[in-house]
Amino acid sequence: MQLLNVLLQTVVDSDGIKFLGIKLINIEDFISLLVRFAFNTIIILAIVIGLYAKNSRRKDFYFSYIAVSVAIFLLCFLLGSVKMELGFALGLFAVFSIIRYRTDSIPIKEMTYLFVVIIVSVINALANKKISYVELVSTNLLIVGSLYILEKILHLRQELSYRVLYEKIENVQAGKEDELLADLKTRTGINITRFEIDKIDFLRDVAYINIFFDVNNKKALDEGEK
Numbered sequence: 001m002q003l004l005n006v007l008l009q010t011v012v013d014s015d016g017i018k019f020l021g022i023k024l025i026n027i028e029d030f031i032s033l034l035v036r037f038a039f040n041t042i043i044i045l046a047i048v049i050g051l052y053a054k055n056s057r058r059k060d061f062y063f064s065y066i067a068v069s070v071a072i073f074l075l076c077f078l079l080g081s082v083k084m085e086l087g088f089a090l091g092l093f094a095v096f097s098i099i100r101y102r103t104d105s106i107p108i109k110e111m112t113y114l115f116v117v118i119i120v121s122v123i124n125a126l127a128n129k130k131i132s133y134v135e136l137v138s139t140n141l142l143i144v145g146s147l148y149i150l151e152k153i154l155h156l157r158q159e160l161s162y163r164v165l166y167e168k169i170e171n172v173q174a175g176k177e178d179e180l181l182a183d184l185k186t187r188t189g190i191n192i193t194r195f196e197i198d199k200i201d202f203l204r205d206v207a208y209i210n211i212f213f214d215v216n217n218k219k220a221l222d223e224g225e226k
Contacts, residue, residue, distance in 0.1 A: 040124040043140045044069045069121045076125035169205045
């Protein structure tokens with residue numbers, strides 16, 4: 001019982017109210033947390049919803065981007081006082097650079113957006129008092145502006161791919177590329193831009209072909225079918 005009373009003892013000193021040697025609240029740090037979290041959330045939503053969502057058909061990544069951003073921001077912010085800001089950020093980036101979800105491969109563009117979300121969250125969480133608010137805001141705006149230029153002004157094409165099993169082995173011959181491409185377009189209903197023959201199985205008379213197409217054309221086709 002005496003030990004329990006010691007553990008539950010609340011101490012009031014010049015630094016404020018403490019419980020087990022830890023402050024119950026630090027007003028300055030708490031306000032900083034709320035302000036930075038709100039700012040980071042606005043930037044992430046601008047990237048995910050304002051840019052990525054309008055130029056991609058992969059809605060399954062929206063949840064992941066926002067969830068990863070929240071988790072990374074809070075993790076970095078709470079550990080930011082530890083004297084390892086730069087090493088922690090680089091280590092975190094290294095860990096995520098080798099991520100590969102086993103259930104589904106992540107396209108290059110989606111992985112790039114994931115890196116951007118992580119980097120923005122780390123910057124907003126670990127920016128110390130040596131960095132002014134103008135520099136912090138400008139950095140975020142430069143990132144968003146760069147993505148906007150890549151997406152809107154340069155109109156960079158996002159390409160997706162499917163792997164199909166093709167049984168007309170007679171079309172998988174040198175000189176019949178046009179016939180093969182036309183047949184693939186007819187069967188899939190997709191405006192295929194290019195294809196790659198991955199594997200040919202002469203025992204079964206089939207070929208494994210990777211077809212590539214513009215995601216915007218596929219999106220327009222899906223909306224037309226609805």
